[in-house]
Amino acid sequence: MTSDIILFLIQDGIANGAIYALLGLAIVLVFAVTRIIMVPQGIFISYAALSLSWLESNLVPPTAWLLLALGLLTAGIECWQARRRPRAMRAPLVKYVVLPAALLGLCWLLAPQDLPQMARMALALALVVPFGPIMYRLAFQPVAGASPLVLLLISVAVFIALTSLGLVIFGPEGVRTAPIATASFTLGVLDLSAQSLWVVGMTALLMVLLYLFFGRTIAGKALHATAVNRIGAKLVGIETNAAGGLAFTLAAAIGALSGILISPITTIYYDTGFLMGLKGFIAAIIGGLLSYPLTVISALVIGIIESFSSFSASLYKEVIVFSLILPVLLLRSLGRRDIGEDEQ
Amino acid sequence: MTASLVVEELVVAYGRVEALHGASLELPGGIVTVVGPNGAGKSSMLNAVMGLLPSRGRVWLDGEELSRLEPEARVARGLCLVAEKRELFTTMSVEDNLLLGAYQRHKKGEKGWRNSLDEIYGRFPRLRERRRQIAAVLSGGERQMLALGRALMGKPRVLLLDEPSLGLAPRVVRETFRIIADLRATGVAILLVEQNARAALQVADYGYVLETGSVVSSGPSGTLANDPRIIATYLGRRAGSKIE
Numbered sequence: 246m247t248s249d250i251i252l253f254l255i256q257d258g259i260a261n262g263a264i265y266a267l268l269g270l271a272i273v274l275v276f277a278v279t280r281i282i283m284v285p286q287g288i289f290i291s292y293a294a295l296s297l298s299w300l301e302s303n304l305v306p307p308t309a310w311l312l313l314a315l316g317l318l319t320a321g322i323e324c325w326q327a328r329r330r331p332r333a334m335r336a337p338l339v340k341y342v343v344l345p346a347a348l349l350g351l352c353w354l355l356a357p358q359d360l361p362q363m364a365r366m367a368l369a370l371a372l373v374v375p376f377g378p379i380m381y382r383l384a385f386q387p388v389a390g391a392s393p394l395v396l397l398l399i400s401v402a403v404f405i406a407l408t409s410l411g412l413v414i415f416g417p418e419g420v421r422t423a424p425i426a427t428a429s430f431t432l433g434v435l436d437l438s439a440q441s442l443w444v445v446g447m448t449a450l451l452m453v454l455l456y457l458f459f460g461r462t463i464a465g466k467a468l469h470a471t472a473v474n475r476i477g478a479k480l481v482g483i484e485t486n487a488a489g490g491l492a493f494t495l496a497a498a499i500g501a502l503s504g505i506l507i508s509p510i511t512t513i514y515y516d517t518g519f520l521m522g523l524k525g526f527i528a529a530i531i532g533g534l535l536s537y538p539l540t541v542i543s544a545l546v547i548g549i550i551e552s553f554s555s556f557s558a559s560l561y562k563e564v565i566v567f568s569l570i571l572p573v574l575l576l577r578s579l580g581r582r583d584i585g586e587d588e589q
Numbered sequence: 590m591t592a593s594l595v596v597e598e599l600v601v602a603y604g605r606v607e608a609l610h611g612a613s614l615e616l617p618g619g620i621v622t623v624v625g626p627n628g629a630g631k632s633s634m635l636n637a638v639m640g641l642l643p644s645r646g647r648v649w650l651d652g653e654e655l656s657r658l659e660p661e662a663r664v665a666r667g668l669c670l671v672a673e674k675r676e677l678f679t680t681m682s683v684e685d686n687l688l689l690g691a692y693q694r695h696k697k698g699e700k701g702w703r704n705s706l707d708e709i710y711g712r713f714p715r716l717r718e719r720r721r722q723i724a725a726v727l728s729g730g731e732r733q734m735l736a737l738g739r740a741l742m743g744k745p746r747v748l749l750l751d752e753p754s755l756g757l758a759p760r761v762v763r764e765t766f767r768i769i770a771d772l773r774a775t776g777v778a779i780l781l782v783e784q785n786a787r788a789a790l791q792v793a794d795y796g797y798v799l800e801t802g803s804v805v806s807s808g809p810s811g812t813l814a815n816d817p818r819i820i821a822t823y824l825g826r827r828a829g830s831k832i833e
């Protein structure tokens with residue numbers, strides 16, 4: 246192995262690791278607010294990348310239809326629950342029917358046009374992000390406050406349902422999308438692609454934003470407080486259901502953004518998000534499901550290890566990465582903290 | 590003008606077991622206390638008034654019915670509960686706990702909600718000293734101060750207090766009741782649930798006695814404090830020695 250190769254592998258590993266870091270951050274965020282382990286986090290990657298690819302082929306992405314269908318279902322449930330208060334029906338109808346219908350209309354109008362790549366990305370994001378709050382509303386809000394185990398089981402069920410739906414609507418083919426930037430720079434012996442700089446830059450930016458949001462704003466603190474003590478949060482007037490919805494919206498946005506950033510570098514299938522999400526999950530676990538910086542560092546390490554093992558033993562790359570989690574879990578379980586328990 | 594709370598025929602059940610069988614009471618302002626033995630249903634009543642427990646019956650705040658509202662919405666209308674378990678944000682700092690107490694005021698865009706911090710620190714200097722520590726490391730008395738401080742940060746119109754003297758040393762108990770008496774001057778109406786009936790009847794204007802889920806008697810606190818039956822049950826040596 247020459248030093249050029251080593252540097253190249255590190256660069257490659259950091260770009261992948263940055264994506265795992267984003268996913269890990271989303272998983273920590275959702276867990277911190279809702280005690281839900283976000284198994285379906287990777288779904289947003291696949292949905293966003295595939296939707297973008299559909300738009301690039303001037304087609305209406307099937308996610309637009311799926312979103313409308315799920316929106317109608319959600320609105321139906323909301324209206325049934327508000328059947329004696331017609332005024333309370335307006336907000337859910339706007340949120341779950343008018344908005345998805347408008348997005349579908351927009352895709353229908355814009356898909357045949359030759360849009361700039363940035364506009365297509367924005368549209369793909371707009372299509373995928375609403376899956377987050379809808380997922381929360383349909384699957385998790387009705388059982389908010391259930392034990393972490395029940396929430397985990399539901400999470401797995403949601404994951405299986407959405408992956409299967411992904412196969413049905415997108416088919417089994419993989420896609421690659423056009424890069425945001427095609428330039429490449431030379432730094433010493435290294436060829437840096439602008440795309441991987443985008444990935445790393447966006448990750449860093451998102452981390453800073455998350456840090457400021459949770460550390461400095463009342464809205465962020467309220468979100469965190471909901472996780473620490475749900476009853477306490479209600480007692481100071483925090484809308485705990487809205488907090489869950491907000492966490493899922495952020496997670497979906499982070500996931501969809503990761504998908505759009507990574508799809509020019511890696512081929513994305515309907516289920517690719519799962520393996521990526523799993524690596525993000527390992528990083529999140531190493532971070533104890535509560536430390537954002539530790540999650541990011543572990544994700545970068547995982548990315549680099551993966552990149553080296555795919556060079557020297559590519560058949561065993563996943564095995565090597567996933568065996569990493571065993572010693573870490575062992576160490577964690579010997580450690581002082583019990584995660585998943587409510588600290589009260 | 591102080592706020593008024595009316596509770597009408599409140600019924601609370603845990604599964605098939607009814608814990609409160611249609612309790613009614615009125616808080617026209619000032620301080621009203623509810624006393625009663627363990628398991629009488631006092632906490633169940635307060636939690637139901639706050640909307641934390643499903644219940645039948647009605648709750649009115651200044652003529653507006655709250656019965657179908659979520660707890661968050663009740664907080665927005667000026668109701669606030671210091672729960673028996675305190676429900677602090679244990680992994681967050683003392684100051685963050687207090688700031689979050691003003692969450693609804695912040696959300697309504699009220700100016701100067703941050704300034705209430707100084708007011709609370711003035712009332713509880715111990716909290717100022719510990720403002721950077723997490724709530725989990727506070728002593729029992731400090732936690733109680735923090736719970737009360739967090740509640741006051743929201744500038745409630747009606748404050749529901751569930752056993753504020755629970756588990757505190759006698760000197761801290763006296764201090765707690767002094768603070769409650771002081772709060773009267775700020776215009777907040779207080780519904781005080783206590784097992785320490787003697788102290789509760791001393792600060793309150795009016796009292797209710799709750800036994801096994803029903804209101805068994807009520808009256809101005811002076812009258813209750815002189816009622817022979819109540820003296821025998823709640824103000825005798827046993828009740829008095831319980832907290833000492």
Ligand SMILES: Nc1ncnc2c1ncn2[C@@H]1O[C@H](COP(=O)(O)OP(=O)(O)OP(=O)(O)O)[C@@H](O)[C@H]1O
Nearest residue numbers: 603608625626627628629630631632633634673784
């Ligand atoms: N979560 C619960 N599930 C089942 N029963 C409950 C629950 N909480 C309270 N109870 C029962 O309801 C009754 C009233 O309880 P509650 O806590 O309201 O009494 P209390 O007057 O506040 O008592 P204490 O003075 O001990 O705080 C008791 O018989 C209790 O066992």
Ligand SMILES: [Mg+2]
Nearest residue numbers: 631632633673
């Ligand atoms: Mg009680």
